[in-house]
Amino acid sequence: EDKVVQSPLSLVVHEGDTVTLNCSYEVTNFRSLLWYKQEKKAPTFLFMLTSSGIEKKSGRLSSILDKKELFSILNITATQTGDSAIYLCAGSSGSEKLVFGKGTKLTVNP
Amino acid sequence: DAGITQSPRYKITETGRQVTLMCHQTWSHSYMFWYRQDLGHGLRLIYYSAAADITDKGEVPDGYVVSRSKTENFPLTLESATRSQTSVYFCASRRGSNYEQYFGPGTRLTVT
Numbered sequence: 001e002d003k004v005v006q007s008p009l010s011l012v013v014h015e016g017d018t019v020t021l022n023c024s025y026e027v028t029n030f031r032s033l034l035w036y037k038q039e040k041k042a043p044t045f046l047f048m049l050t051s052s053g054i055e056k057k058s059g060r061l062s063s064i065l066d067k068k069e070l071f072s073i074l075n076i077t078a079t080q081t082g083d084s085a086i087y088l089c090a091g092s093s094g095s096e097k098l099v100f101g102k103g104t105k106l107t108v109n110p
Numbered sequence: 111d112a113g114i115t116q117s118p119r120y121k122i123t124e125t126g127r128q129v130t131l132m133c134h135q136t137w138s139h140s141y142m143f144w145y146r147q148d149l150g151h152g153l154r155l156i157y158y159s160a161a162a163d164i165t166d167k168g169e170v171p172d173g174y175v176v177s178r179s180k181t182e183n184f185p186l187t188l189e190s191a192t193r194s195q196t197s198v199y200f201c202a203s204r205r206g207s208n209y210e211q212y213f214g215p216g217t218r219l220t221v222t
Contacts, residue, residue, distance in 0.1 A: 097155055
């Protein structure tokens with residue numbers, strides 16, 4: 001059975017800290033790994049990673065995929081209170097489905 | 111550019127009633143998905159559709175029915191609602207294989 005495991009489940013930091021969120025996966029016919037940010041509403045797309053070792057960046061957020069070790073990390077530098085959210089990781093399989101992890105709840109305190 | 115919309119946004123219904131949640135997208139995306147999100151379980155796939163008239167089960171399809179007669183619409187019906195179906199339901203769409211999914215705003219359903 002496909003599964004995606006995120007850690008930690010919850011994280012509290014101060015503004016300005018750097019955080020690393022982890023995602024490990026076991027997905028049949030793996031195609032890509034996706035990261036989403038969910039505030040109080042719908043998940044919004046952050047990154048899609050298909051190739052191992054190639055970092056994707058968007059502002060203070062970056063992510064990388066290791067297809068050999070079956071994991072991905074999401075880094076957020078110089079965190080701000082607006083980064084407080086649930087971060088979801090999902091693995092895409094050859095069956096067209098996304099398998100989501102349970103998410104990491106990040107709280108950034110001023 | 112409306113993107114992907116869901117209606118209603120909030121719904122309270124009674125056990126045993128039939129309920130239909132609507133999903134509409136304006137992008138002409140071929141793929142559409144229904145998820146439910148519950149505390150402790152994260153997002154779980156209910157049904158998905160690769161194109162009009164093509165649907166397939168996800169992880170938790172029991173008690174739900176879908177149809178897709180038009181590319182832009184993907185309604186989800188709870189044939190006889192149960193309390194365990196109280197949840198937040200998200201619709202999503204995707205342009206094609208190996209593209210990101212975009213989510214609708216969600217429908218919060220309460221079954222009493």
